[in-house]
Structure formats: C-alpha cells, structure tokens
Amino acid sequence: MAKLQNDSPRRQQILLKAAELFRTHGYANTGMRLIAEHLGVEAASLYNHIPGKSFLLKEICAQMGQAFEMQMQEVLATPTTGLQKTEALLRFHIQIMLTRFDEWYISNWQWQHLVDDYKQEFLQIRRGYEKNFTGIIEAGMSDGSMAPIHPQVAVLTLLSAIRGLEFWQRNPHGLDAGTMEEEMIKMLLKALTP
Amino acid sequence: MAKLQNDSPRRQQILLKAAELFRTHGYANTGMRLIAEHLGVEAASLYNHIPGKSFLLKEICAQMGQAFEMQMQEVLATPTTGLQKTEALLRFHIQIMLTRFDEWYISNWQWQHLVDDYKQEFLQIRRGYEKNFTGIIEAGMSDGSMAPIHPQVAVLTLLSAIRGLEFWQRNPHGLDAGTMEEEMIKMLLKALTP
DNA sequence: CAACAAAACTAACGACTGTTAGTTTTGTCA
DNA sequence: TGACAAAACTAACAGTCGTTAGTTTTGTTG
Helix, strand or coil, X not given: CCCCCCXXXXXXXXXXXXXXXXXXXXXXXXXXXXXXXXXXXXXXXXXXXXXXXXXXXXXXXXXXXXXXXXXXXXXXXXXXXXXXXXXHHHHHHHHHHHHCHHHHHHHHHCHHHCCHHHHHHHHHHHHHHHHHXXXXXXXXXXXXXXXXXXXXXXXXXXXXXXXXXXXHHHCXXXXXXXXXXXXXXXXXXXXXXX | CCCXXXXXXXXXXXXXXXXXXXXXXXXXXXXXXXXXXXXXXXXXXXXXXXCCHHHHHHHHHHHHHHHHHHHHHHHHHCCCCHHHHHHHHHHHHHHXXXXXXXXXXXXXXXXXXXXXXXXXXXXXXHHHHHXXXXXXXXXXXXXXXXXXXXXXXXXXXXHHHHHCHHHHHHXXXXXXXXXXXHHHXXXXXXXXXC
C-alpha cells in the first residue's frame, strides 16, 4: 500500500487542479474521474497520493485558513492605528484574491461541503478571525482613527465587499487590478473614517 | 399524461421546498428523492407537476429576477436624486433577503447550475440590472447627491455588501433585523455622499 | 353510484459516483 | 543489471442520480 506522504509535489499539484475544477464546476459536480482526466491520469491513480475526495476540499480550506491566520497575527503585532490595520488586512484579502483565486474561492464558497467534523473546526477558525477583525475596528474607534460605527456590521460589510471582487475577477470589463484595488479601498475607508 | 399547468398551487409549493433544500444542501446535493421526502411523497410523483429538476432552479431564478426588475423600473420612474434611488434599492434588497431568503439565496449563489441556454439569458438580465444601477450612481454624481466615485466599483461594492447579510441571516448574534438594516445603510451611504 | 381526471404509487432503466483490489509499468539506486 | 518502491493501470463493487412507463388511489362532478 502507498504511504501517502504529507507533502509531495504531486499532491500539491492535484490540490491545485482540484481547486480549479471545484471552482468552475462546483465540488459536488467535480468527480474524481474529471480531476484525473485533467491531470492525464486514471481516477484510481489519485488514491496513491491522497486518501479521498473529501481530503482535497479539507486541505484547500485548511491552507487558506492558515494563510489568513498568519497575516492576522502579523498585522496584530504591528503597532499601528485601527484604520491602518484594517487597510493592511483589506489589501491582503485583495492580493490573495488575485494570486490564489481558485483556492480562495473554494474556502469562501465551497466549505459547506466539508464533512461535518472538520466543518465545525473550520467555522471556528473563521469566527476567530472575524472576532480579531472586530477587535481591530473597536480599537480604531478608541484611537480616533475611525468614526463610531457598529463593529460587527462593519466587518461584515468590509469582508462582503471584498468577496464581491470575485465577480470582477471573473469578468473584468476594462478595469485593471490596480485601479480596482485602489478605488475599492478608497470607498471602504471613506465609510470608516470620521 | 399530466398537463403540467403553469401555475398550480402544488407547483409553487414544490418550488418553495426545493428552494429551501437547494439552499441548505446545494443544488447538486439535493436529489429529487429528498425533495419528495420533505413533501411526504415519492420522487416520481413530482413529475406530475414539474417537467424536471432543472426546471425548479430555472423557475426560482426567473421569479427572483422578475421581482428585482419590477422594483428597478419603479425606482427609475420615481423623480428623486441618485442617492435616494440608491437607498430605495438597497432597502429593497434587504427586504427581499429577509422575507424570501431561500429563493434569494438560490438566484444569487446557485444560478451557476442553470443549464447553459437559460444561464446566458439569466446573466443578461442581471447585467442589465447592474447597468441600470450604474446609471443611477452616475446620475447621483451629476445631480450632486454623491461624491465622485468609480460607478462600477460602487455598484459592485454595494451589492456585495448586501449579499453579505446572508451570513448574518444564518447566524444573527444578537443583532435584530432593524438595527442591522439601518447600520448597514448608514455605512454604505456614508461611502457615497460628498 | 358511475365516470373521469388529477395525483399518487411501484419498479426499473442507464448513467454516473467514490472507492477498492490486484496488477503492471516506470524510475532510481546498489 | 537486478531489486525495490512509487505511481500508474484495469476492472469492478455498491450506491445514487434523474427520469420514465405503467398502474392504482383519491377526489370531484354529473
């Protein structure tokens, strides 16, 4: 029986292709045979590298969760105002969206298909992230860099707005990435500043 | 053979239950047998009322599209500033979200599973809606009720922010609907006003 | 009650799903 | 070159899917 090493390059290759197909076809509509076909291989061969389909989704979500958690810790450790921290996070979100779109999309929209036990863990991680973000907004109101707003509503609005970039990513009618990023940041920060 | 009337109450009942299940389980993961079970009936019996599974999705999306299109026409016909029109549309979006959550969710997130020919029509309708919305923003800048912003970015940001209410809808930690609506409207309009 | 249609039922079809067992090819070292 | 493991293969499993054909029940109308 194969060993299923935790970090082979082949495994990562499969994960990336799976992310791409999960995004374009949806998790439930993407069969192992389709993933295999796009890698020029038979479906059964995939099981030499991964334990199963659900692992693919779980791993993609976990990797994304880790990336965001690391950035959050870095931002929290930097001595800046709440508004500056917020801008840093927003810019990071946008960058991830541009450079790792498929994985970002999966962890945002396909996590619902996670198997129940890991789904709970994933949601807990995400709630933790949002809690940290809410804390940053509250800090911004205390240090005077932000107007008094409802912190939870603010986080929800900010994250949702960024999520919407997906539509632009799929169909950028004439707007280049730089303009898009600057215009959206400008608009969102305007909603926050006193 | 059954006649498949266009507007029987039973058909509408099936549509609503399907919308609920499509939302909670996803379109691809919701089988005809599951829908039937939730209606206390066998799967085959559904075919006395509807032509097939894909019809359910198509009909839900079409009904939502119609609702938004009607509201857009009404707003356009009212002689108000661009900012007031925008507020009216935002409030309508929120109201639909609160009163017809399942259907709203489907037409927002599950339209990707539409069969190809109707998918094109659906996307065209949506692009038309967004184009109208963009025009309203531009009008707002002309009539002085709004700050100079990138109209397409503004529409994307506004619609995405509202879409995010889904997360609150699913898990409203202590915020009542009224507060949520007012706080979000306040925040979004602040981003728009001069 | 007889007649008729609406709407339920049972049973099955072919296609597709994730996964497994067992076998063969491929590539890398001694 | 011979040995060994990694990674591909073929073939098949049990289960689910949307859908259809044909039959029976239910409910209303004359």
